[in-house]
Amino acid sequence: MRTTTRRLAGDEVTINYVESARDLHAFDDFLARGDKVLGLDTETTGLNIYSRGFACRLVQFGNRDTAYVLRADMFEKAIVRALRQPRHFTLHNAPFDLQVIDHDFGVTIEELGPRAFDTRIMAHLLDPRQRHEGGTGLRLKELAEIYVDPTVPDTEKELHAIFRKEYKATRETGWALIDIDHPVYVEYAGLDPLAARRLFDELAPMVRDLGLNHLSQFEHHLATLLALLQRKGMLLDLPYVEKLTGDLAAEAAEHEARAARYGVANVNSPVQVASALVAMGEELTEETDGGALKVSKEILLPLADLDLQWERMESREPNPLADAVAHAKRAGKWGKSYAQAFLDLRDPDDRIHPVIGGLQARTARMSVSTPPLQQLPSGDWKIRRSVIAEPGNLIIAADYAAVEMRVLAALAEEPTMIEAIRAGEDLHSFTAKMVYGPDFTKRHRKIAKAVGFGKVYGGGATTIQRQTGAPMEQVREALAGYDATFPGIKRYAKKLGNRAEYGKKEVVTLSGRHLPLDRDRIYAATNYVVQSTARDLLAQAIVDIFDAGMGDLLRLPVHDELIAEAPAADAEEAIHEIGRLMETPDFYGVPIVAEPEVYGPSWGHGYGAPA
């Protein structure tokens, strides 16, 4: 045994590095001490659990004052034995370690998940804000320095320095290269479960005292289910993705070469693009937040005589540089962020396993990363076509119909809006009819729709004008008409604003989630509570679908929809059942409904990919 001591929150703590089988007796004695909850953590070669070459290197257990650090390759049996004891563990960001342990030790997510506490979940319930948003932050280091010990070391940062200096490695590669018994590596590995356990001891009572135990249990259960989705992943059409990647790279290069003829060496440099356009005589008037000339897609496409669907408008002579830059950037983005990312992140079976952040945004909205499957281009099927169902299966999906509008109507108890929804009206058309009369036009509906979204997002007349291109006069008329038609919405926003102004700077959702508000953006309260409530509906649906025994069909949440797959013969029935499970027929008087659809053999088949 190699034992080191150090101080943590004024106490002496001991970190034991197990060197031989003889040392395991001491580990067993430690396990027999009767801790109801042990801190648990792993050190791995990287973050992509399912990529070739990934391995768990260390597994660490700790209570408040003693940690044991075990090599994964030498002490697998002892680790598995410890994990299978009837005991709870506390981890920070448990889904990662649960999958590592499932992947490398065969102690499954199903087995360990129900016995895992996650301090990240607890912290999110107490304050969902990142550090830069004024919150506690959600990283172990950030939370530990607030709740455990302000001098707790930044283990990641210090290890990165060692990777550089001693191993000529980067922050990415160092985790696999550092000597497994490197004293700093071992000490920091051991420190994390101690911090996790001490953090748990602080946060758990706070969660309980705020009456958040029920919500906490729900989020823990959901997190385990989402870890199952990540473990399952989604299959790629590899030959298709390889060709797509090559095609997009070639397309980007071709347009980059066109841009270079106008002196733009780098299409991703806004400064270069702006100065070249100005030199060609184009007038750039819009500015970025930082005061630079704006050359975003919204600026470039009109200069290239293209509308936002990239169709020729015949409104002017197209600027060839604007055209080249816009095309080059789109091909570059699609190629690098999506197609190439699919290839880089795939496992040996050509599946991708996106990280699903089940409790991510301030509003608890979920995120999906590596790769970002919630953000694949939707106006074109080419990227989504890369993701396919397993042989014999079809991709199926169900999405909520205008869920945020419906949630808003319910929460605000807006009688006219509720009535319109219950009558099956298209809400934007209904608004247009109320504002402009029965002879409203398509343009009127577009404005009404923008106003509806503006209300959900807390936007104002300027934004709606920019979005619709309508004259300010008409926008103001539509806003006034909306308020007259749906007075409950304004009243609700006012109520939330008043409570925040004179009470706590937060909104509380039906699920009991506290959402802090920024003092200079109190108006965001309506959006927060609507967005968060819509998220909770989707989260509950995922739980319900698992409870109904259909969880193994699920693949991915996308804010207001669920992507799944099922054997071709059952696909229609399966997605109807999933859609039914998503629905809440009477959500405070408002029907929350889902629309099921069988896409086909690929995700792209729901977006127009040829059969």
Added chain:
DNA sequence: GCTGCGTACGCA
């Protein structure tokens, strides 16, 4: 080589 910031772009 890394970090932070700004800009841009993809989605709901």
Added chain:
DNA sequence: CCAATGCGTACGCAGC
């Protein structure tokens, strides 16, 4: 005051 919300990723650029 009358305000668009929430994310993840890539890249350029400046500074360390």
